[in-house]
Each structure stands twice: as C-alpha cells, then as structure tokens.
Amino acid sequence: MTARLIEIFLPESEVERLESILARHSRRFWRETVPGRAEKYTCIVQQRYTERLLGDLQAAYGDNPDFTARISRLEAVIPPVLETADTELPAPDELRPPTAIERFFSRDRISTTELYEDIEESLHITPTFLLTVFLSSVIAALGMRSGQTAVVIGAMVIAPLLGPTMGIAIAATIGDPRRGAKAATALCVGSTVAILAGALVGALVDIDLTVSELRNRSLVQPADIALALACGAAGVLAMSKAASLSLVGVMIAVALVPPLAATGIFLGIGEWVLAANALFLFTINFVCLNVAGIVMFLVEGLPPKSWRVTTGLLSAWTAILIVLALVAAGRLVFGLGTLERIGSLMVSG
Known part of the structure; x- marks a missing residue:
C-alpha cells in the first residue's frame, strides 16, 4: 500500500485555504473540530x-505556531487508493510534469521529510554514536585479523554510518548546506573514531599481514569502484522505499567500515604505506557512494532547490572520482597497487 495518512491541525480561520491545498493533492479528506478551537483534517x-x-503546507503554514502535520503509513484502505494514469492528479502550474522515469521511481518513494x-538521529x-562506531570498528578489525x-x-550491521553518508548525498541533492555540514562533521568524527579503534587493535593484538581480509583492504581494484557505486545506488533505492534501515546500513557500511578499521590496524603496527592504501580505498568508496547516491535521488525525483548547485556538486564529485580512478589505474599499471606488490610489502613487514 503506497499511501500516507496525514493529520493536519490548524485554526478555524485557515480552513478555506487548507481545503484548497488539499484538493490539489488528495481525493479523500475529512474535517473534525478538536479541543482548543482548532480544526483537524485527516487525508489520504x-x-x-x-x-x-x-511542500505546500510548509510554504503556507511553516511559520504558524498553531500548525501541526502528522504523517503515518497507511497499511490498507477500502476502497483502495490506486496509483494509475487514470487516477493521476494534475500538477500545480508552477511545477513541471514529472518525467516517465521520475514517475516510475517516485511512485512508491517516501517523502523528503520522512x-x-x-x-536525523x-x-x-x-x-552512543561514538561508542557504536568504536565497537563496530573493533569487531571489524578483529574479524579481518582472523x-x-x-x-x-x-560489524557492518551495527555501524551507524548510514545517516552521515546518506545525509551528505541528500544535502547535495536538495541543496541543504546546514544539514550537509552536520552530516559531514558526524562522518569525519565517526571515521576518526573508527581508525583509532583499529589502531588500538593493531597495537594490542598480533596481526598476520598475509590474511586476505586485510590484504584486500590495502589495494584498489576496478571491482571495488563498481561495488561502492552499486552499494550507493542500492542503498538509496532501499532507503527511499522504506526498507529496513539496518539492511540499508549494511550496504553503506560494507564500503566504509572495513577500510577504516584496516587503516587503523596498519597504523597501529607502523605500516604507513599499507595504511595510506586502505585510506585511499575508503576515499574512493566514499566518493562513489555520494556520486551514486545523488544520481539515484535525482532519478527518484528528489526536488533540488537549485539545479545549478546540485549539478555543480554532482559534477565536482564525479570529477574527484575520475581523478581517483585514474590514480588507482596508474598504480596498477606501474605495479604499485597489485596483489603481488602488496603481498611483498606485507611479507617484508
């Protein structure tokens, strides 16, 4: 069932204006008077x-202290609310009609507010955030070590990196610098804690550098870039369809937590080159997640405040990814990032 039950509370003086707004977006709504001289509208x-x-409610009543809107998921309703071409409501004059791709992907996407x-949390x-990041990195480090x-x-299941990573992508898509800065700060702090946790494991536990779980986090291959792009795209699709956030978090953490933990391990045992390689893998994965995330949010019809800003940010992320991919390719061509080279460094270490 892809519908929402929205309850709106407003003073009686706003009733006529609200009904004109609801008529443009909902076919079924009901009015009732509630205590406090307020009117309650329930709409499907x-x-x-x-x-x-x-968006219309925020623009019309966002500054009204007596306005409240409550959104909940609707499991079922009779008669059903059908989503077909015949039931499509006309778009307001100021909005362009959605493209066929946007209509297809956004028909069951949750709203930006959701x-x-x-x-947000x-x-x-x-x-709790710091401790969870620390513990997830310790678990990942010990898992790779053995x-x-x-x-x-x-470790990926409990790593709380979904919010900061997706927050950066959403902020870039919509054009929300405040939330973008907040998400970037959380990710930077979380990444630092993850590296420190890995370093603690590296300093306190014997590390076998020939273990494949560690070795694979010290080099970048084309498959890693494809994996990170797929994780970002799949994560956005699943998240925007209200899938389990734990499962979506695994999609994101698979590209971030192991490289961060490996970076810490290598730092803890003094392997600076290998640490730099693992951090390079994390950087590429992070950029891939943002490129794929922004593209998928746009495909799903997430509304940018300024297309110029959004396309500029997407172009910047894409350019960074191309540069990093070329660096990775150059390392492979010159034998600096191959399995054999990494293996020789580990054996000598």
Missing part, C-alpha cells in the same frame, strides 16, 4: 503526492 494521500503536499527523519554526535568474514559483516 497517494505516496507520489506526499512530497508536494508537504527521509530526513530516518537519518544518526547525525548527532552522541556518546579472516572471519561473518564477523566483519556483523
């Missing part, structure tokens, strides 16, 4: 119209 909104309805709510640098892939996957 097809999911593809939730975004534009919330996306923000999903990631993990953008705050709290003791070559236990299942343990590394377990």
